[in-house]
Each structure stands twice: as structure tokens, then as C-alpha cells.
Amino acid sequence: MNNALYNQIRIFQAIAQEGGITPAARKLEITPPSVSKALKLLERQVGLPLFLRSTRRVELTDAGRALLERTTDAVQSLQWAVESVRSSNVAPSGLVRVTMSRFAYQLILRPLMAEFCRLHPQVQLELSVYDGTIHILEEGFDLGIRFGNSLEEGVVARQLLAPFREGLYVSQAYVDRYGVPQQPEDLHRHVLIGYRFITANRILPL
Known part of the structure; x- marks a missing residue:
């Protein structure tokens, strides 16, 4: 036309x-x-x-x-x-509500906060740092930072980090005192620091 x-x-x-x-x-x-x-x-x-x-x-x-x-x-x-x-040429502004775990906050968001606020002074961030399970849409959040591949119905996901592997780590002092586990079954005889899920009230399985 x-x-x-x-x-x-x-x-x-x-x-x-x-x-x-x-x-x-x-x-x-x-x-x-x-x-x-x-x-x-x-x-x-x-x-x-x-x-x-x-x-x-x-x-x-x-x-x-x-x-x-x-x-x-x-x-x-x-x-x-x-x-x-x-x-689209107008500067971003308004309230943005974000939910994430403590680990996600420390690893992803915290290092970027100061620079983001400097670049977008008209954006007001409302952060909810919580390790429990929160339904992003039902709780009224604009976005959430999650680890893993599971998605809630009705949300769209974008990958923020490259895939990484979880592992078990030990200090040299611990090795000197208790030795190094040789097979997975040996872990049951060692002292471990586990992560407890708040919502499910259970320890993260090995």
C-alpha cells in the first residue's frame, strides 16, 4: 500500500x-x-x-x-x-518484580545490579529472594530466575548461563583427616554439607 x-x-x-x-x-x-x-x-x-x-x-x-x-x-x-x-525508543521504566533463589541472586543478579540501575534509572526492581517453590505467574512476578529444565505452564524461558555441572568438593584438611572416598557408597560414611529444600523439607539427593 x-x-x-x-x-x-x-x-x-x-x-x-x-x-x-x-x-x-x-x-x-x-x-x-x-x-x-x-x-x-x-x-x-x-x-x-x-x-x-x-x-x-x-x-x-x-x-x-x-x-x-x-x-x-x-x-x-x-x-x-x-x-x-x-x-521502542522510549527508555525502559516502571516496576519489575523478580523472584529467584539465594544462589541465583549471588551468582547472576548481584554482580549486575549496580550497572543495571545506572543504565536504567527509571526501572524499579522489586526482588524476592527465596529458596522455596513459587509459581511465577500466580504470585504476580514479571520474571523468575530458575535452575534446571522444568517450566511452569504459560511461561517462556531464556537461558542465562552456559550449562554447568554440580560436584562434590572437599578441603585438603578433610582429606588429611578422613581420606578420599573411592566409590559412591563411601559417601555414607563421610561428613557432608547438604542443601535442604525449604518447600519440600528434604535434603538435595546425591
């Missing part, structure tokens, strides 16, 4: 909505002759009259009603597209 045709359709819609050429010109802040000229050009392209004209008002013909029905959504979509691109 070229620019001239787009403007003609917008003017045609304004005439239909306002009920006349003069009210349409007033709404669009252009002159009535400009409205009349655009309508004539559009009718010439369509090949049919779009309005029945009288001394008091204009009424849509069958062709005019069909054109109005088929172009209203299209023009609104174009206007929305332009506005969305225009608004």
Missing part, C-alpha cells in the same frame, strides 16, 4: 465515522476540499461510488460498507505497528 492510498483510506474512514466531509476534515485537521479530492481519487480507484451524498450528510453505499469493514482492522494494525516501533 503506497502512502497516497493509505491516506485516502484514512480519510474515507473518517468520513464514514463522522458522517460527512466537513466533520471529517475537522477531525483530521485538513481542509474540506482536500477531503473531497481524496474521496474522489479513492472512488476512481475502486470504480464504484462509496457514499450516497445529500445536502445534509453522506451515507455509505454497499461498496462503501464493504470497504470500511475490510480496511478498519488493517489500518488499525498499521497504526499499532508504527506506535510500537516508536515506543
Whole structure:
């Protein structure tokens, strides 16, 4: 659709909505002759009259009603597209609620907080640091940082970190005192520091 045709359709819609050429010109802040000229050009392209004209008002013909029905959504979509691109240049602002575990906060978010706040001073971050299970959508959060592959229904995930492996680690002092486990079964005879899930109230299995 070229620019001239787009403007003609917008003017045609304004005439239909306002009920006349003069009210349409007033709404669009252009002159009535400009409205009349655009309508004539559009009718010439369509090949049919779009309005029945009288001394008091204009009424849509069958062709005019069909054109109005088929172009209203299209023009609104174009206007929305332009506005969305225009608004993308506006600085981010508003409240963002984020939920994460303590480990995620320390590893991912905390090192970036100062720089993020400097770059986006109009964004207000509300952080919920909790190791239990929280349903992101039901609790009203905008986003959550999670470890693992499980997803709640209705959410979209983006990977933040490269995959990493969990492991068991020991200090040299512990090795000197208790030795090194040689097989997994030996772990039951050693002193371990485990992680307890708050919600399930159980230790993270080995």
C-alpha cells in the first residue's frame, strides 16, 4: 500500500465515522476540499461510488460498507505497528518484580545490579529472594530466575548461563583427616554439607 492510498483510506474512514466531509476534515485537521479530492481519487480507484451524498450528510453505499469493514482492522494494525516501533525508543521504566533463589541472586543478579540501575534509572526492581517453590505467574512476578529444565505452564524461558555441572568438593584438611572416598557408597560414611529444600523439607539427593 503506497502512502497516497493509505491516506485516502484514512480519510474515507473518517468520513464514514463522522458522517460527512466537513466533520471529517475537522477531525483530521485538513481542509474540506482536500477531503473531497481524496474521496474522489479513492472512488476512481475502486470504480464504484462509496457514499450516497445529500445536502445534509453522506451515507455509505454497499461498496462503501464493504470497504470500511475490510480496511478498519488493517489500518488499525498499521497504526499499532508504527506506535510500537516508536515506543521502542522510549527508555525502559516502571516496576519489575523478580523472584529467584539465594544462589541465583549471588551468582547472576548481584554482580549486575549496580550497572543495571545506572543504565536504567527509571526501572524499579522489586526482588524476592527465596529458596522455596513459587509459581511465577500466580504470585504476580514479571520474571523468575530458575535452575534446571522444568517450566511452569504459560511461561517462556531464556537461558542465562552456559550449562554447568554440580560436584562434590572437599578441603585438603578433610582429606588429611578422613581420606578420599573411592566409590559412591563411601559417601555414607563421610561428613557432608547438604542443601535442604525449604518447600519440600528434604535434603538435595546425591
